[in-house]
Structures are given as C-alpha cells and as structure tokens.
Amino acid sequence: MTTINITLNGEARQVPGGCTLAELLEASGQPAASFASAVNGEFVARDARAQTLLAEGDAVFTFQAITGG
Structure with a gap:
C-alpha cells in the first residue's frame, strides 16, 4: 500500500x-x-470532505468555527 506524507495541525x-x-478526520x-477544516489554507465545507482527496505534502488544519451576531 502506498502512503503519502501530510501534516494535520x-x-x-x-x-x-x-x-x-x-x-483522515474520522480517524x-x-x-x-x-x-471546520482547511487544506493548504483553503476552507473545505463539511459536505465536501468525502470528495477531497489528500495529496503528498498537503497541510490540513482543523479549527473551531467562530460565529457571532
């Protein structure tokens, strides 16, 4: 099985x-x-995560969504 190197947070x-x-996030x-999540600085919506394939060198970040009024 081939593996790729990424960073998570x-x-x-x-x-x-x-x-x-x-x-990745489930694991x-x-x-x-x-x-919320982002790959290489680009926000990825929750419903798009299953279609977002990770590639060698990707930087994945998770963060608390900020809401306000």
Whole structure:
C-alpha cells in the first residue's frame, strides 16, 4: 500500500494514498461536526470532505468555527 506524507495541525502524519479528508478526520477521533477544516489554507465545507482527496505534502488544519451576531 502506498502512503503519502501530510501534516494535520502541524503534526507530520503518513496516510494511505487515496485517503480523503473525511477519512483522515474520522480517524483523528474528533467529532467532525464540531470543527471546520482547511487544506493548504483553503476552507473545505463539511459536505465536501468525502470528495477531497489528500495529496503528498498537503497541510490540513482543523479549527473551531467562530460565529457571532
């Protein structure tokens, strides 16, 4: 199985080639609905995570969504 190197919140990780953002976040153990995500500085909506394939060198960040009024 081929692996790729990425970072998740600044921490180096190896994941299987063909891994999606949704799969990575699910494996991280964090409840996916509780945070927002970005790949290489670009926001990725929750409903687009399953279609977002990760590539060698990608930088993935998760963060609390900020709302206000």
